[in-house]
Amino acid sequence: xxxxxAVREALGSYLEPEPPMALTVDTxxxxxxxxxxxxxxxxxxxxxxxxxxxxxxxxxxxPPAEAPVAAAPSASAPGTQDDPNRQVHNPVAxxxxxxxxxxxxxxxxxLDQIYPSDxxxxxxxxxxxxxxxxxxxALYTAGSNKHEFWVGVFVSPPSQxxxxxxxxNSCRRLGGPTKCSYVINPDGSILLRQIRATADGIWVRxxxxxxxxDREVTVQERVPATSLTDALKxxxxxxxxxxxxxxxxxxxxxxxxxxxxxxxxx
Amino acid sequence: MGKPGWEGDYVDxxxxxxxxxxxxxxLMCGDWQLAEDLVQTTFVRLYQHWxxxxxxxxxxxxxxxxxxxxxxxRKKSSREQVTEDVPERPGQHDTDHEVGDRIDLAQAMAxxxxxxxxxxxxxxxxxxxxxxxxxxxxxxxxxxxxxxxxALQTLxxxxxxxxxxxxxxx
Numbered sequence: 113x114x115x116x117x118a119v120r121e122a123l124g125s126y127l128e129p130e131p132p133m134a135l136t137v138d139t140x141x142x143x144x145x146x147x148x149x150x151x152x153x154x155x156x157x158x159x160x161x162x163x164x165x166x167x168x169x170x171x172x173x174x175p176p177a178e179a180p181v182a183a184a185p186s187a188s189a190p191g192t193q194d195d196p197n198r199q200v201h202n203p204v205a206x207x208x209x210x211x212x213x214x215x216x217x218x219x220x221x222x223l224d225q226i227y228p229s230d231x232x233x234x235x236x237x238x239x240x241x242x243x244x245x246x247x248x249x250a251l252y253t254a255g256s257n258k259h260e261f262w263v264g265v266f267v268s269p270p271s272q273x274x275x276x277x278x279x280x281n282s283c284r285r286l287g288g289p290t291k292c293s294y295v296i297n298p299d300g301s302i303l304l305r306q307i308r309a310t311a312d313g314i315w316v317r318x319x320x321x322x323x324x325x326d327r328e329v330t331v332q333e334r335v336p337a338t339s340l341t342d343a344l345k346x347x348x349x350x351x352x353x354x355x356x357x358x359x360x361x362x363x364x365x366x367x368x369x370x371x372x373x374x375x376x377x378x
Numbered sequence: 379m380g381k382p383g384w385e386g387d388y389v390d391x392x393x394x395x396x397x398x399x400x401x402x403x404x405l406m407c408g409d410w411q412l413a414e415d416l417v418q419t420t421f422v423r424l425y426q427h428w429x430x431x432x433x434x435x436x437x438x439x440x441x442x443x444x445x446x447x448x449x450x451x452r453k454k455s456s457r458e459q460v461t462e463d464v465p466e467r468p469g470q471h472d473t474d475h476e477v478g479d480r481i482d483l484a485q486a487m488a489x490x491x492x493x494x495x496x497x498x499x500x501x502x503x504x505x506x507x508x509x510x511x512x513x514x515x516x517x518x519x520x521x522x523x524x525x526x527x528x529a530l531q532t533l534x535x536x537x538x539x540x541x542x543x544x545x546x547x548x
Contacts, residue, residue, distance in 0.1 A: 123483075127405065143425075
């Protein structure tokens with residue numbers, strides 16, 4: 113027996129007995145989709161520069177990417193761990209849906225997902241931890257499968273608001289077929305508006321409102337389009353409406369009962 | 379959320395490779411739960427980039443993510459140092475001799491450095507060549523060979539491999 117073979121055989125026996133894997137396809141897909149949305153949102157809001165996002169204090173929209181989460185054992189049947197809508201009747205979920213409806217009374221939207229989470233997770237928190245959420249997110253489909261409307265309501269980690277120069281530089285760095293603008297309001301809050309295209313042909317129009325007290329709301333409409341001109345034809349929600357929802361003072365979530373550890377880069 | 383058209387291919391890859399990657403991760407970290415966390419994180423990260431990942435290189439890419447996660451995690455997390463204890467309970471069917479071997483091997487693995495464990499896993503479980511491991515870790519082939527040699531020296535005492543069967547690693 114060669115040494116290589118002896119090592120391989122020994123390591124093979126070391127791997128036994130192999131416990132069943134709790135990780136499921138549904139868990140991975142839910143985490144992957146959510147992470148992708150968060151990343152696109154953060155990129156959309158701040159130009160894709162994580163360092164800038166951290167410096168600008170909006171990284172609640174981009175929690176540490178791969179914080180491991182408890183693996184769910186079963187498929188996404190309603191009410192199971194994998195079902196992100198199991199808290200659809202939570203009062204905070206109801207509030208978010210009500211504010212969206214109030215802002216968009218004539219827009220045909222179908223709720224796809226709504227769930228609480230926090231800085232350190234990529235998936236929905238279990239029901240008994242919803243009170244500790246630092247963000248709630250709602251995703252709607254609007255017509256076709258890829259036409260989506262997304263709302264994120266955040267309690268951000270304590271941070272300094274960006275200066276005007278930082279905002280200006282952030283917008284300038286975007287380049288390409290994107291648009292970016294910002295308004296610093298008298299109350300100190302910041303309204304960021306941005307348009308950008310993702311690599312897979314989705315055009316995203318985002319309004320992000322950073323409020324005093326480390327609060328934040330991001331709203332986003334996403335459409336598949338071939339160009340900005342095409343996207344402008346397909347976006348159905350006017351920018352003033354996005355602004356209105358993002359700045360809606362009633363659209364806020366409670367302080368987490370137990371604040372999670374501050375996010376760290378993974 | 380919207381379900382991209384490429385998800386079916388991604389799911390096929392997950393079904394085909396998740397268990398294998400978990401075994402690799404276990405050999406690196408010595409803890410099945412942590413191994414599963416690493417695999418989950420690997421696949422979440424892979425999901426982000428899947429539209430740009432060529433299927434023929436997906437396996438190498440996933441293995442690279444997993445290994446980097448393991449190595450960077452170990453650097454940052456002092457609370458997750460390798461334990462001297464055997465991390466998993468042996469199966470009930472094991473004989474005393476087998477249990478003893480596993481305990482010895484677990485302790486021997488725990489005595490290796492992170493990089494040595496990663497190299498052992500990649501070389502002897504994933505069957506990668508020295509060149510492939512070097513490419514994956516971004517180090518020289520000579521470094522892989524020297525780490526492998528030192529790791530095997532440690533394991534050899536446990537495995538009891540006759541020294542006359544020793545040969546240079548290729």
